[in-house]
Amino acid sequence: xxxxxxxxSEILAAIEAADSLDALENLRVAELGKKGRISGLMKGLxxxxxxxxxxxxxxxxGLKNTIGDAIQTAKDTLENxxxxxxxxxxxxxxSLPVPPEQRGTLHPISxxxxxxxxxxxxxxxxxxxxxxxxxxxYNFTALNIPPEHxxxxxxxxxxxxxxxxxxxxxxxxxxxxxxxxxxEKNKPPLRIIAxxxxxxxxxxxxxxxxxxxxxxxxxxxxxxxxxxxxxxDTFCRAFFEVDNVKMRFRPSYFPFTEPSAEMDIGCTxxxxxxxxxxxxxxxxxxxxxxxxxxxxxHAGIDSTKYQGFAFGIGIDRLAMLKYGIPDLRAFxxxxxxxLRNYGFRTLDIPTLGQGLSGGTV
Ligand code: DAH
Numbered sequence: 001x002x003x004x005x006x007x008x009s010e011i012l013a014a015i016e017a018a019d020s021l022d023a024l025e026n027l028r029v030a031e032l033g034k035k036g037r038i039s040g041l042m043k044g045l046x047x048x049x050x051x052x053x054x055x056x057x058x059x060x061x062g063l064k065n066t067i068g069d070a071i072q073t074a075k076d077t078l079e080n081x082x083x084x085x086x087x088x089x090x091x092x093x094x095s096l097p098v099p100p101e102q103r104g105t106l107h108p109i110s111x112x113x114x115x116x117x118x119x120x121x122x123x124x125x126x127x128x129x130x131x132x133x134x135x136x137x138y139n140f141t142a143l144n145i146p147p148e149h150x151x152x153x154x155x156x157x158x159x160x161x162x163x164x165x166x167x168x169x170x171x172x173x174x175x176x177x178x179x180x181x182x183x184e185k186n187k188p189p190l191r192i193i194a195x196x197x198x199x200x201x202x203x204x205x206x207x208x209x210x211x212x213x214x215x216x217x218x219x220x221x222x223x224x225x226x227x228x229x230x231x232x233d234t235f236c237r238a239f240f241e242v243d244n245v246k247m248r249f250r251p252s253y254f255p256f257t258e259p260s261a262e263m264d265i266g267c268t269x270x271x272x273x274x275x276x277x278x279x280x281x282x283x284x285x286x287x288x289x290x291x292x293x294x295x296x297x298h299a300g301i302d303s304t305k306y307q308g309f310a311f312g313i314g315i316d317r318l319a320m321l322k323y324g325i326p327d328l329r330a331f332x333x334x335x336x337x338x339l340r341n342y343g344f345r346t347l348d349i350p351t352l353g354q355g356l357s358g359g360t361v
Pocket of ligand 1: 173174175176215216254256257286287288289310311312313
């Protein structure tokens with residue numbers, strides 16, 4: 001027993017003296033390892049008489065546990081100290097100003113989205129949202145595009161695999177499904193915009209598989225096409241920051257509106273420069289129309305009492321136009337040089353009072 005106590009004191013002193021994780025590990029191997037001293041003593045138990053073993057067994061086990069615990073505690077202490085040292089060495093002084101070449105900027109899509117939201121909020125619209133992974137019903141059927149309808153082919157849809165009921169979800173091809181979801185959940189009068197991501201299997205200079213739209217929907221008892229025109233005229237003048245925008249409505253076809261139109265704005269193209277609002281050229285920027293009564297009925301709204309208009313605008317297209325960005329694909333390549341060139345100052349929130357696009361870097 002005397003020996004074991006002495007041995008314990010000796011090893012504990014060595015553990016206390018160990019000043020690195022390596023030194024501790026060497027100690028552990030030397031004492032508790034397969035060929036270690038304590039393990040050797042434990043092996044000796046087999047050759048003892050039962051009497052001797054009765055006292056030596058528990059004493060040796062006690063020694064083994066005490067030393068094992070002491071090594072673990074010392075290890076934890078050393079590891080914590082190492083972590084503290086590392087954390088102290090890796091601190092960043094966030095009060096230092098960021099050098100201009102490392103400063104982040106707001107993506108033009110985010111900027112344009114903020115501008116659009118600001119303009120429509122000023123006209124009393126609230127923002128609605130829907131899922132990117134959409135049910136076939138909301139993306140198509142409820143919008144008066146039943147299965148086999150030719151309009152489905154215009155959408156280059158990304159389909160998911162069929163589920164056990166034979167239903168397929170889709171990546172929404174437009175923001176129009178949010179119209180239906182909003183009408184299902186809320187009672188008219190309604191006045192919402194629904195900005196968000198949309199997806200189609202298409203890619204060239206002016207198309208990317210993921211792009212952005214903003215949907216607009218106004219429903220009440222008396223809203224008519226004149227309100228639609230007034231609303232879009234106000235939007236275009238505010239967005240392009242010009243006093244007058246030449247607009248024209250061309251008859252068009254969308255299954256979810258009746259009548260339907262596409263809206264062009266006047267522009268000039270000279271020496272590669274595009275000027276919005278004047279000139280003899282036209283540029284298509286959105287689709288719109290009076291909500292088809294069938295869509296109202298699909299969403300549970302009485303179409304004999306309520307009516308309204310809807311529109312869908314391509315956000316990326318607007319950003320390209322307003323900020324003179326020639327290739328849509330570059331929007332999503334995350335090239336830092338591009339982001340620095342076309343990005344916006346992050347803290348300049350667009351407001352109608354102070355000018356929407358004051359924050360260009
Ligand atoms: N959803 C249409 C598209 O992506 C755009 C659109 C057209 C939306 C007319 C509307 C609308 O709300 O009334 O091509």
